[in-house]
Amino acid sequence: MPEGHTLHRLARLHQRRLVGAPVRVSSPQGRFAAGAALVDGQQLIDAEAWGKHLLHRYESGRVVHVHLGLYGKFTESAVPMGEPVGQVRMRVVGGSGFGTDLRGPTACEVLSEPEVTALTERLGPDPLRPDADxxxxxxxxxxxxxxxxxxxxxxxxxxxxxxxxxxxxxxxxxxxxxxxxxxxxxxxxxxxxxxxxxxxxxxxxxxxxxxxxxxxxxxxxxxxxxxxxxxxxxxxxxxxxxxxxxxxxxxxxxxxxxxxxxxxxx
Structure with missing residues (x-):
């Protein structure tokens, strides 16, 4: 299972390559289709990690929460991306020539900010966060x-x-x-x-x-x-x-x- 540094590394990459512009979000596999439709075309305003959880915040206030679990993985690709290979739960394509596919996560869901707060309040301090106590x-x-x-x-x-x-x-x-x-x-x-x-x-x-x-x-x-x-x-x-x-x-x-x-x- 990926440890916390992996999620923080992903958050930094997504912050650098996706945040600040509208992104296209889809679910080639179909299992995240309803969630993807809620944020597709919106501006991604922040990407952060808390422990083993990745959070994408959108301009609407919705947050995509990802937990990779044992088998989850993001793979990066230049845009235009080719046809999805395997079971791609979520595809995010930015306007900067960067796209990423998510496969096999334990969780990929849309949360409200109160739900994110409830999630993070259940977690202990993350040594990689500046607010860790x-x-x-x-x-x-x-x-x-x-x-x-x-x-x-x-x-x-x-x-x-x-x-x-x-x-x-x-x-x-x-x-x-x-x-x-x-x-x-x-x-x-x-x-x-x-x-x-x-x-x-x-x-x-x-x-x-x-x-x-x-x-x-x-x-x-x-x-x-x-x-x-x-x-x-x-x-x-x-x-x-x-x-x-x-x-x-x-x-x-x-x-x-x-x-x-x-x-x-x-």
């Missing part, structure tokens, strides 16, 4: 006996953190993923939040999650050919880049969990 997340973490590994993935606690950032953040701070939130200290949380404020903007800037410190960025390859190295994510059974202990794997709340038993002791 780390204390909102901390107040939920410090009162919870849930595992910190689960809390970091809960979008009501922190918006935008997914499985990769969760695994790598915990490793970088030597925190066992099953430690209860109540056992995390305030200073540990401040350091982790500060680290997110460094790591996630790098993801926005370069389009990849860069999480391994330079002194450890060597040796075993990354978990996929087009990805930077990770400390623990998808490295089960491989030696830890710091201590050599085999990386452990388990399932927590139906998501894969990776950690080093030595660097992240219980």
């Amino acid at each position: 780390q204390d909102r997340a901390w107040q939920r973490i410090r009162r919870s006996r849930r595992a910190i590994g689960a809390l970091l993935m809960d979008q009501r606690v922190i918006a935008g953190v997914g499985n990769v950032y969760r695994a790598e953040l915990l490793f970088r701070h030597g925190v066992a993923p099953r430690r209860p939130g109540t056992a995390l200290s305030a200073s540990e949380w401040r350091d982790m939040w500060a680290d997110l404020l460094v790591l996630m903007p790098v993801g926005v800037r370069v389009g990849k999650m860069v999480v391994v410190r330079p002194e450890h960025d060597h040796g075993a390859p990354s978990y996929a050919p087009d990805r930077p190295r990770t400390y623990v994510y998808r490295r089960q059974g491989q030696p830890c880049r710091v201590c050599g202990t085999p990386i452990a794997h388990a399932v927590l709340d139906a998501r894969n969990l990776f950690w080093c038993p030595t660097c992240q002791p219980d």
